[in-house]
Amino acid sequence: MNLAFLFISALTVAGGVAAVALKNTVHCALALTIAFAGLALLFLDLGAQFAGFAQILVYIGAVAILVVFAILLTRGSETPKDGVYSKRWPAGLVIAAAVFAVLGWAILQTAPRLGQDSPAPSVSVVQIGQALMTRYVLPLEIIAVLLTAALIGAVIVAMHEHGRHEKEEVK
Amino acid sequence: MTPLAGFLLVAALIFSIGLAGALTRRNAILVLIGIELMLNAANLNLIAFWRYGPHPEALTGMMFAIFSIAVAAAEAAVGLGLVIQVHRHARSTDLDAMNRMKG
Numbered sequence: 574m575n576l577a578f579l580f581i582s583a584l585t586v587a588g589g590v591a592a593v594a595l596k597n598t599v600h601c602a603l604a605l606t607i608a609f610a611g612l613a614l615l616f617l618d619l620g621a622q623f624a625g626f627a628q629i630l631v632y633i634g635a636v637a638i639l640v641v642f643a644i645l646l647t648r649g650s651e652t653p654k655d656g657v658y659s660k661r662w663p664a665g666l667v668i669a670a671a672v673f674a675v676l677g678w679a680i681l682q683t684a685p686r687l688g689q690d691s692p693a694p695s696v697s698v699v700q701i702g703q704a705l706m707t708r709y710v711l712p713l714e715i716i717a718v719l720l721t722a723a724l725i726g727a728v729i730v731a732m733h734e735h736g737r738h739e740k741e742e743v744k
Numbered sequence: 745m746t747p748l749a750g751f752l753l754v755a756a757l758i759f760s761i762g763l764a765g766a767l768t769r770r771n772a773i774l775v776l777i778g779i780e781l782m783l784n785a786a787n788l789n790l791i792a793f794w795r796y797g798p799h800p801e802a803l804t805g806m807m808f809a810i811f812s813i814a815v816a817a818a819e820a821a822v823g824l825g826l827v828i829q830v831h832r833h834a835r836s837t838d839l840d841a842m843n844r845m846k847g
Contacts, residue, residue, distance in 0.1 A: 578747070578750060578751075582750075582754040585754065585758065586754065586757055586758065586761070589757075589758050589761040589762065589781050590761055592765065592777055592781065593761055593762070593764060593765025593768075593769065593774065593777065593778055593781070594765075598771060598773060598774065601774060601777060602777070605777050605780070605781075608758070608781060608784075609784065612758075612784050612787070612788060615751070615754070615788060615791075616787075616788070616791050616809075619751070619791050619792060619794075619795040620795055621791045621794070621795065621806055621809070623806070623810070624787075624791055624806055624809050624810055624813070627810060627813055628784075628787075628813060631813050631814075631816075631817050632780075632784070632813075635817060635820075636780060636816075636817060636820045639820055639821065639824050640773060640776070640777060640820075640824065642824075643773050643776075643824040643827055643828060644773055646828050646831070647773065647827065647828060647831040647837050656770075657769060657770060657771065657774075658768050658769065658770065659767070659768055659769060659770050659839065659840055660840055662767075662768035664767070665763075665764060665766075665767025665768040666764055666767075666768060668763070668767060669760045669761070669763040669764035669767060670760070670764075672759070672760050672763055673756055673757060673759075673760035676756035676759070676760070677753060677756055680749055680752045680753055680756060681749070681753075683749075684745055684746060684749040685746075687746045687748040687749050687752070687796070689746060689796075690746070690747055691796060693795070694795070694800035694801060696800070696801075696803065696806065700803065701803065701806070701807075701810075704803050704807060705807075709807050709811075712807075712811055716811055716814045716815070719814075719815065719818055720814065720817075720818055722818075723818035723819075723821050723822050724818075724821065726822055726825070727821040727822050727824075727825035728825070730822065730825040730826055730828075730829050731825035731828045731829055
């Protein structure tokens with residue numbers, strides 16, 4: 574429970590709150606980037622260098638940019654006139670607060686028995702690569718197939734349908 | 745409070761923030777942002793349990809987190825592709841206005 578942890582978690586939580594609460598969608602995407610960066614710092618604080626840098630590459634480098642592109646393509650930065658929150662937002666807020674209450678209660682109940690402070694394990698990228706190539710080679714292959722399928726699927730889903738569009742314009 | 749409990753509490757808080765975002769916003773992209781936050785909170789839990797678990801040299805939690813990051817990236821690509829297609833079809837990303845399955 575040191576100062577760095579408190580600072581990084583405050584930054585991450587603030588970024589997360591801003592990402593879901595701000596009115597302008599582009600500001601939300603920028604706040605989301607801050608939350609992702611804070612999470613990457615938390616990973617580094619935990620001694621998981623590889624996961625931390627993968628988080629920066631994948632989330633800040635790809636997912637946040639993808640979100641910005643989606644906002645641009647859907648003109649989502651225009652604030653709708655009847656508010657940015659759903660009609661039943663109090664129910665959603667109550668559900669989220671209840672989930673946090675249950676999770677927090679469970680954590681605080683078991684807190685004294687949870688892992689004590691231990692010396693940080695030193696894990697090199699070589700060890701991770703060897704584990705990926707030996708014990709985790711099957712999940713790695715499945716992830717490769719999944720990523721290929723997701724890539725093709727996303728392109729097909731978002732592809733411009735020329736035939737239908739032209740017909741609509743004729744009408 | 746032990747360090748692990750601190751990390752778990754932060755992850756629970758981020759998860760709840762993401763859930764609140766997914767349940768209260770109208771814009772489909774903001775709902776996806778909430779889901780991404782929830783996935784990230786789960787990753788933080790995995791890494792924290794790996795760090796303070798009895799066998800960190802086995803790398804299990806770390807591997808789970810890395811694969812989870814890859815799956816989340818695929819989910820984001822497909823989800824945002826769907827949002828763009830829905831916007832092209834309905835001229836809106838407002839989830840309150842989407843009340844029928846038929847196109």
